[in-house]
Structures are given as C-alpha cells and as structure tokens.
Amino acid sequence: MITKIITHKDCLKHVNLPGHPEQVARLEYVLEALGPLGLETLEAPLVLDDDLLRVHPERHVSAIRSAAPQLGWTSLDADTHMSPGTLTAALRAAGGAVRAVDIVMAGEARNVFVATRPPGHHCERETAMGFCFFGNVALAAKYALDHHGLKRVAIVDFDVHHGNGTQDLVESDSRIFFASSHQMPLYPGTGHAHETGGHANVMNCPLPEGAGSKAFRDVMEAAILPAVDRWAPELLLISAGFDAHKADPLAGMALTEMDFAWVTERLCELASKHCQGRVVSCLEGGYDLEALAASAVAHVKVLKEQANG
Numbered sequence: 001m002i003t004k005i006i007t008h009k010d011c012l013k014h015v016n017l018p019g020h021p022e023q024v025a026r027l028e029y030v031l032e033a034l035g036p037l038g039l040e041t042l043e044a045p046l047v048l049d050d051d052l053l054r055v056h057p058e059r060h061v062s063a064i065r066s067a068a069p070q071l072g073w074t075s076l077d078a079d080t081h082m083s084p085g086t087l088t089a090a091l092r093a094a095g096g097a098v099r100a101v102d103i104v105m106a107g108e109a110r111n112v113f114v115a116t117r118p119p120g121h122h123c124e125r126e127t128a129m130g131f132c133f134f135g136n137v138a139l140a141a142k143y144a145l146d147h148h149g150l151k152r153v154a155i156v157d158f159d160v161h162h163g164n165g166t167q168d169l170v171e172s173d174s175r176i177f178f179a180s181s182h183q184m185p186l187y188p189g190t191g192h193a194h195e196t197g198g199h200a201n202v203m204n205c206p207l208p209e210g211a212g213s214k215a216f217r218d219v220m221e222a223a224i225l226p227a228v229d230r231w232a233p234e235l236l237l238i239s240a241g242f243d244a245h246k247a248d249p250l251a252g253m254a255l256t257e258m259d260f261a262w263v264t265e266r267l268c269e270l271a272s273k274h275c276q277g278r279v280v281s282c283l284e285g286g287y288d289l290e291a292l293a294a295s296a297v298a299h300v301k302v303l304k305e306q307a308n309g
Helices: 024-037 058-067 086-105 136-148 164-170 212-231 257-274 289-308
Strands: 003-007 040-043 111-114 153-157 176-183 202-207 235-240 279-283
Touching: 003 024, 003 086, 003 289, 024 289, 058 086, 086 111, 086 136, 086 235, 086 279, 111 289, 136 153, 136 164, 136 176, 136 235, 136 279, 153 164, 153 212, 164 176, 164 202, 176 212, 202 212, 212 257, 235 257, 257 279, 257 289, 279 289
Parallel strands: 003 040, 003 111, 111 279, 153 176, 153 235, 176 202, 235 279
Antiparallel strands: none
C-alpha cells in the first residue's frame, strides 16, 4: 500500500488581502517540502453541489457563489475574504477531501494527505468564518458514511484552534466521533470540555497557552486516543493543522514537528487496528512558513512509513 497526495494549482489562486496569514505561500512551501518524498500527486476535483449539500444548506452554497468577486476582494467577515480565485479553490479543497475518501475506500492507497487551501474546519453550517468557506473534513466524513455505507467514522483535529465548524456540522450525527485538542482561550472561543455533542460523540480537550509537548501528548494518551479506540472507526479523518507549533505567530501551544509525527503515528496505529489503515488527512492551519513545511513533512513521512509498513 502507498500514500498519495491530493492538491491542485487552483488552490494557489485564492489570494487574501496583503499581510493576511492564510497566504498563497503556505501551500507553495508545503508542496515544495513534500516533493522529495516522491509520492504520487493527484488533482483535486471540483466538489459536486450534491456533496456540499450533505453538510451545508443550499442557501449557504448559493451565498458563497454569489459573493465571489470578479475583481478585488469581497470580505465575509474581518478575517475571511474572497478573491476571484477563491471560489474555485474552495471547491477544489472540498472535492479533494471527497476524492481522498474514494481512494482509500477503493484500496488505491492506504492513506492520503489533502494539501489544499482554503482550510475548512471553522466553516459552520451556514457561516463562512476563520478563513474557511466549506466544511471539508465534515463533508468527507458524511460522504464516507452515505456514499460508501460506513457506520462509524472518527475525526481528530489537532489544529491549535478549535474546529467549531466541524463540530457544528457533525455533533448531531451519531455515526461520527469528533475530537479536538486546541489552545484556550483562543479564537473562535468554542471547544469547552462540556461540549460533548448530541450523542456523546464530541470530545474537546482545551489546553492553555504554552502547554508544550508533554501536556499535548498526555491529553492525547489519556483522553483522545482511547476515545477513538473505543469508537472503532471504519475510517479515520485528520484535521491536520500545524499552528500549534512553537514558531507559529497566531498561537502559543509550543509544539514541535516531532509532536505532529508522534500523534500521526499513534493515530495510524488505531487506523491499522480498526479500519485497515484508512486515513484521510486534510491540511488546516499553520502560519509560520518554515514550521508549517517542516511539520507537514514530519506528518506525511509517518503516513508514508505506515503505508509501507
């Protein structure tokens, strides 16, 4: 079995306002750093509207399409902006997550890393926010359940910011378990431990600023990994945000790329135990370019090792 990467050049055409942290260079750095790993790279398709409607109502999809500018920028909130290339990039990011599910379910790869932008884990059912326009990982989970007939899927989000959008999109679905480690207090202000979903299917593990490697690994070992193990998913999805890195300018959890490698290895072990190693990992945050690239490489190297093992 092998690891594959899904991306698309259209994801470089989403251009934020000057100085915005979610910049084109993020994906350029990631793809350049992953190049030496020699993995097969596939193109992310445009997501189908029918698939978007698994998680978003028609009015949200229509509103995003209508907001897309022909020139300049449209601002949906203080942080979330659309350029002429944004809509297509967002459709590719969602479509890439769906294609990744098809690939691992067909046995064409053991795991897939979806290297696209814009990210998705902040987008709620009817609200684009936090640089995100569609709920890519939540959509992938729903697609796996509805299209491939799975009964249980798990999502683990280790982005430094709480995946409020993913939680909003999946917390009422008893087939999906969502777990998030994140810094608190921090944007978007959600993700308290008492938020457990409609079916005890949500686990939030907030950590303080400066938590560091030990606290992160401890909460994974004590809470999130055992919960995923109990859930016994048939597919494991990862919201792979690397902004918990100590160099990241938007947060301060103080992790290193070795922590991302460690958690990836542990998650892959659970995937091997429960779902034939099937893992789909989607890029979320990470805003120091060098740290982002190094962390993505550490993450994907483990995916590759697990696929070859």
